[in-house]
Amino acid sequence: MNPELTTRTSKFLSLVLRHQPETAHITLDTAGWVSVEDLLAGCSKARRTLSRTDLEHIVATNAKKRFEFSADGTRIRASQGHSVEVDLNYESKEPPPILYHGTATRFLESIQVQGLLKMQRHHVHLSAETKMTMQVGARHGKPVLLTIQAADMHQAGHTFYLSTNGVWLVEHVPASFIRFS
Numbered sequence: 001m002n003p004e005l006t007t008r009t010s011k012f013l014s015l016v017l018r019h020q021p022e023t024a025h026i027t028l029d030t031a032g033w034v035s036v037e038d039l040l041a042g043c044s045k046a047r048r049t050l051s052r053t054d055l056e057h058i059v060a061t062n063a064k065k066r067f068e069f070s071a072d073g074t075r076i077r078a079s080q081g082h083s084v085e086v087d088l089n090y091e092s093k094e095p096p097p098i099l100y101h102g103t104a105t106r107f108l109e110s111i112q113v114q115g116l117l118k119m120q121r122h123h124v125h126l127s128a129e130t131k132m133t134m135q136v137g138a139r140h141g142k143p144v145l146l147t148i149q150a151a152d153m154h155q156a157g158h159t160f161y162l163s164t165n166g167v168w169l170v171e172h173v174p175a176s177f178i179r180f181s
């Protein structure tokens with residue numbers, strides 16, 4: 001698969017495994033899984049034919065590790081980022097003392113009032129590193145890095161989850177736990 005087709009197919013997989021499974025004529029189970037066989041057949045039907053080898057290549061090389069196979073390799077799902085109702089069954093986990101969130105300067109005023117909201121997603125996404133996080137912010141405008149006092153939040157009773165691909169997930173970050181400078 002050439003890089004351009006890999007990216008295009010990866011975007012299509014994000015669409016069907018997170019948002020619109022019906023586009024590839026599949027349904028996801030309650031934890032977001034679909035059998036690889038059904039996915040490949042559905043992609044074919046949607047005129048996006050790909051082989052099991054292509055799929056393995058995409059899962060292995062995806063920069064953000066967006067997709068995962070089940071332990072026995074027969075099923076696949078997106079590791080996070082869904083808009084369809086799924087319960088990924090992540091166990092809650094104690095976060096590191098500090099986490100980061102990348103956003104755009106134009107959102108700051110509102111975030112100072114409301115804290116971080118999950119918007120269209122199931123959770124607010126936080127990260128333990130800063131470089132990729134700035135890039136996430138840059139998707140929305142002039143990027144700015146917010147520092148989240150995660151240990152304090154955890155101590156105050158907020159539940160944190162860690163996705164398989166290393167994204168920290170929470171329901172809401174109140175403004176009082178955000179350092180803006």
Ligand code: HQG
Pocket residue numbers: 064066081102103104107110111114115116117118119120121125136137140167
């Ligand atoms: C902002 C990508 C105003 C929030 C990335 C963000 C990430 C507020 C935007 C993952 C707000 C939502 C997630 C408030 C939050 N007022 N704006 N009160 N609270 N916001 O895309 O974190 O490619 O839903 O700061 O790499 O940017 O999908 O979230 O700017 O990991 O795999 O509202 O998506 O990964 O934007 O990105 P998003 P995000 P994938």
